[in-house]
Amino acid sequence: MTKSTTTILIDTLQQAARAAGKLLHEGYHDVGVIDFECKGASDFVTHYDQAAEHAIIETIRRAHPDVGFLGEETGATPASDSDLTVIIDPLDGTNNFLHRVPHFSVSIAVRQGKVLTHGVVYQPLLDEMLWAIRGQGAYQGSQRMPVLPARPLTEMLVGTCFPYHDKGDCATSQRQLSALMPRVAGIRSPGSAALEIAYTGLGRFDAFWSQGARLDLWDIAAGIVIAREAGCKVTDLSCNPNPAEWNSLLIAKPEQHDKLLSVLVK
Known part of the structure; x- marks a missing residue:
């Protein structure tokens, strides 16, 4: 990928994370019990997981129609003409979300071939965007994360x-x-x-x-x-x-x- 393509892609991922985060923010603050289905032991899914993943895919597909997807809720969708796969967890922390614990996130990554190249983790309640591009550093919003020394x-x-x-x-x-x-x-x-x-x-x-x-x-x-x-x-x-x-x-x-x-x- 060129630097220009990489910049466009990370911008799209952040737009997609915000679109999903808006739905989760609204759902978290809705009055009443959040309905869910049980996929397995301690494994729950809500309407908001599914709606958020759909919003992510639609946002990215509009800008990058050739990429593939691997989503927690929708499974794998092969790329049509690309070596890029977008990896999505639309609501990481569903159990917290169900119990109104204010700690959950939208997680979106990109894999080129077998190499992870882009990552976005968004906390919608704090409007906090954490992101990185391989070889270009990690960021909190517009500020680059410092490389901190290790503690004992x-x-x-x-x-x-x-x-x-x-x-x-x-x-x-x-x-x-x-x-x-x-x-x-x-x-x-x-x-x-x-x-x-x-x-x-x-x-x-x-x-x-x-x-x-x-x-x-x-x-x-x-x-x-x-x-x-x-x-x-x-x-x-x-x-x-x-x-x-x-x-x-x-x-x-x-x-x-x-x-x-x-x-x-x-």
Whole structure:
């Protein structure tokens, strides 16, 4: 992609995230119970997930009709004449949304071939846009995220996702939690992996780890681009280089990444 094409694409992704975020903002503030369907254990979908994904696809398709899509709600739509795939989680944190917890996001990434190139994570209640382009840095709105120094383990605040209700490997998650708890300053599981990963790039978390909870590519793809461009080292816990196959994740500053890995993998 040329620099001009890349700029146009990231602008379109942000427009799409805002269109979806407007729907979620309105839905969050509606009076009454939000109707939902259960797709599986601790896996819910609302009208707002579906409407937000439709808004994202329509916004992007108008500007880039040839790209393919991989959406949490609509599945895969092959590209007609492009090596670009847009990866969408229209509402990351549906459980929070259902319970009126003000922590959820819109997550949109682009993959060129097998390489993640663009990432946008948008928090509609805060109107906060976090985004990155591969090789061009990570941004909070119009401000470039600084590459912050690593804290020692004893001062680190670590984000994570835990498995619940038979959705994942609870025993592995508990073992790793027990190994990490005595070594860090705090562990948080707010409930929107896309936001927590992007927040690690921004410095609100010092690291993010998950193994046991099921994280699909649309949960993590945009955040991975942001975290990498903000200077973090991003891997799974088994050295698999392909994010599409990952069932674990570790994100931290390079100085602390391997120390955390040695604690978690024993």
